[in-house]
Amino acid sequence: MIKVGVIGATGYAGAELVRLLANHSKVEIEFVTSRSFIGRNISEIYPALTGSVDLKCEELDIKRQSKKVDVVFTALPHGVSMSVVPKLLKENVKVIDLSGDYRYNSQQRYEDWYQEKHESPDLINKAVYGLPELYKAKIKVSNFIANPGCYPTSATLALAPVVKKEIIDSRSIIIDAKSGMTGAGRKPSRVTHFSEVAESFKAYKVAEHRHTSEIEQNLMNLASEEVMLSFTPHLVPIKRGIMSTIYVDLIQDIGSSELIELYQKFYSQAPFVRVRQKEEMPEVKEVTGSNYCDLGFKVDKRTDRLIIVSVIDNLVKGASGQAIQNLNLIFNLEEKEGLDFAGIIP
Incomplete structure (x- = not known):
């Protein structure tokens, strides 16, 4: 044990x-x-x-x-x-x-x-950055893991294949992300008070959230050029979950079937990334309580823009589940050990 x-x-x-x-x-x-x-x-x-x-x-x-x-x-x-x-x-x-x-x-x-x-x-x-989908080999031989942030996990997994393949303009990235209230931690404050958040929806730390820099660093490790992006987080009155809706300009002509193939190949050894087979968008409730990241996308031919939707549970794949995924790799266990379960239904 x-x-x-x-x-x-x-x-x-x-x-x-x-x-x-x-x-x-x-x-x-x-x-x-x-x-x-x-x-x-x-x-x-x-x-x-x-x-x-x-x-x-x-x-x-x-x-x-x-x-x-x-x-x-x-x-x-x-x-x-x-x-x-x-x-x-x-x-x-x-x-x-x-x-x-x-x-x-x-x-x-x-x-x-x-x-x-x-x-x-x-x-x-x-420290080895603990995003298994990108750094599995390094994690396996490390004794010190820096577990990624929740927003960066959602955004990085969404963007890594197209940044690596160089089919988007890496300076055109716009990330519109929404998080449940557990992302703010357990300590009570006016901002997270029920009366402040119920039946509301707000942006915060616009153009200055620290996770901007973490996402940029992750993508620059994959890109052949500098990455500079716009990141706007929002608080929504749910307990768990992150949805990142990402907009990027395409620099290659590519269709949905090619994108599905690209993402499936990129994440073929990633048991916790699920790619939608059609132009269907995932929902937060489909990953709540699980260690999965679900990805969906659509090419907007009218604007030559790719829209990606990424959902995770911020407390599981965005924090504790991912930490256990890293533990499994360090100790040469099956990657899904202790995490092999679906989200909560409904």
Whole structure:
């Protein structure tokens, strides 16, 4: 059995990790930590875990806890992980970090977009970006994974095949993305108050959301030229899910059947990417609770533009499920182990 610990287990991503790990046949959860609920059983915080996980939330004690496990998931806010991850790595434990602290290949890029000094820049280039569909080989031999952001996962998977194939203008990309409220985290605020979000729909951080830079970095790793895009996120009054509707200008004449073939070939070894066979658009509810990313697209011949729709569950493929997918690869398990289930119906 692979022994694991979860640091930050009572946030939404951490709790989802615990829920999914509890049903993983090759994993045993050794400890969970929380700053807010030390000494309380995690099933008190999340009664849904009653009978499934019977662990008390511990105070973080890296030296003691790291001796008990093979791998630690750090489900901490950005800026906090960078003070914890270096200590874990010094204890020779594998780390899968769900924050944004190690996703960039440039210290300057991180500091420009996160407006915070990086405390362990020496580790930036040691982390492997944990998007299995693009970096499976590197993930398999790594002991330190930077789990991707939710919006970047949805957008990158949608765009990677056409960027790599150079059939779009990489400076024409417009991403219109919508997220459920769990993407804002568990900590309450006026912005996420029920009365503020119910029966409403709003854009936020227009032209300045930090995930813009993560998506650009991902696509520039695939492209032969600079990528600059427009990214507008929105909050919608649902609990889970991300839908990215993406508009790009075509620079080659290509039809829907050719696109389907291109995407199927590109993702032939990607068990969690599902490509629509016709010009049908996926819906958020079709992936809710699952680790799938569903993709649909349509060529607008009138404008020579390609429209791509990508949907994921932000807490699963956008966070905790993807982290477990990375664990499976690191430990040479079947990639779908512990994640081989469909979304919730209806």
